[in-house]
Amino acid sequence: MAGRLRFGAFIAPFHPLGENPTLAIERDLDLVVHMDRLGYDEAWIGEHHSAGYELIASPELFIATVAERTRHIRLGTGVSSLPYHHPLMLADRINQLDHVTRGRVMFGVGPGALPSDAFMMGIPVARQRDRMDEALDVLVPLLRGETVTRQTDWFTLNEARLQMRPYTRPSVEIAVASQVSPTGAQAAGRHGLGLLSIGATQAGGFNALASNWAIAEAQAAEAGRTMDRNAWRLVGPMHVAATREEARAQVRYGIEQWLYYFREVAALPLAPQDGSDPVDSLVNSGMAVVGTPDDAIAQIARLQEQSGGFGAYLTLDTNWAEWDDKKKSYELIARHVMPAFQDSNGNRDASLRWAADNRPRFIGEAQAAVGARVAQHVAQKGTENIRPEILAAMGLDKKPEAAE
Known part of the structure; x- marks a missing residue:
């Protein structure tokens, strides 16, 4: 896909037990500040x-905090679980963030990822996706400043509208989470919203990229809307270092605890439990990059080919590595991966080649200009203060023969 690919991070986050949770959240804030300094576009x-x-219960509170510490990076809820909130209250919070961040907020939505969350609130897991659709149907017009009346079995809106018109016109950007099922793609298409493919590098999610986009486009066409590939974000884990060996050694710090969470709690079989190397499994399956910037470039190019093109790549933040190694990974991506997809050095490369191709002419002109000035000086002041090697280079070290 032509154009400037954006880069960011999808920060769930994942913090194993055994460490101070207050400091863990502070590191998440520091990470976004670090990304802002490095020129990343987005953090969800x-x-x-x-x-x-x-550990983050309120993405809105996190965004409000980190917005004060950053200058450029855009900040999204990744994602707000719509069945957990009355739509008017959620819309009001997002609209307020839109104003206080001066348009840097993005609104990512989904049905809710953890069944245990829904259970505690008495929300039927089977109804979560239906409730997401019902909430989205009213959130979209509310965030455009419209008045909405709606009755469902779990919320009521009576002539509801936001007190302030949105800072971002016509609305804050909205993106719908999608994994393997067509639910997110259908919702995005129905409203013409962005798509947030959270499991883009997992086998099921990777194989469904093109089909989910086709579903979104078909749904959008039925609704008289269009889909924008630039508003499509793909998410995948990535840790890079100077060499593959260094990267693999660094992720040994936390990868097993991350895998434990998905095996025993989230119940997603991301790596084998037969004693084989989990890093080999994640890398060889294409789910993760644990290697060099070149490996990261190859992964993103693979996703571009599979999907047909998208607007942003988001690193799934994993805490596989120690804090300093993790920050270095983000730095290496910013220095060596992002430029490959943003045409950052196209003009520099052309300028370098042009200067190299014309070097003989430029050097000749420069030497001639210097020689003329030296000759002028010799004619006016003599050669007393000119080094002999300079005179020799200019051919001015020979005395004219006496006239016969």
């Missing part, structure tokens, strides 16, 4: 309420 912050690892 998750919402979870149980299971111990994913």
Whole structure:
């Protein structure tokens, strides 16, 4: 896909037990500040309420905090679980963030990822996707400043509207989470919203990329809307270092605890439990990059080919590595991976080649200009203060023969 690919992170986050949770959240804030300094475009912050690892309960509070510490990076809810909130209250919070961040907020939505969250609130898991659709049907017009009346079995809106018109016109950007099922793609297409493919590098999610986009486009066409590939984000885990060996050694710090969470809590079989190397499994399956910037470039190119083109790549933040190694990975991606997809050095390369191709002419002209000035000086002041090697280079070290 032509154009400037954006880069960011999808921060659930994942923090194993055994460390200070206050400091863990502070590191998440520091990570977004670090990304802002490195020139990343986006950071998406998750919402979870149980299971111990994913500690951020309110992405809105996190965004409000980190917005004060950053200058450029856009900040999204990744994602707000719509069945957990009355739509008017959620719309009002997002609209307020849109104003206080001066348009840097993005609104990512989904049905809710953890069944344990829904259970605690008495929400039937089987109804979560239906409730997401019902909430989205009213959130879209509310965030455009429209008045909405709607009655469902779980919320009521009577002539509801936001007190303030949105800062971003016509609305804050909205993106719908999608994995393997067509639910997210259908919802995005129905409203002409962005698509957030969270499991883009998992086998099922990878294989469904093109088909989910086709579903979204078909749904959008039925609704008289269009889909924008630039508003499509793909998410996948990635840790890079100077060499593959260094990267693999670094992720040994936390990868087993991350896999434990998905095997025993989230119940997603991401790596084998037969004693084989989990890093080999994740890398060889294409789900993760644990290697060099060149490996990261190859992964993103593979996703571009599979999907047909998208607008942003988001690193799934994993805490596989120690804090300093993790920050270095983000730095290496910014220095060596992002430029490959943003045409950052096209003009520099052309300028370098042009200067190299014309070097003989430029050097000749420069030498001639210097020689003329030296000759002028010799004619006016003599050769007393000119080094002999300079005179020799200019051919001015020979005395004219005496006239016969």
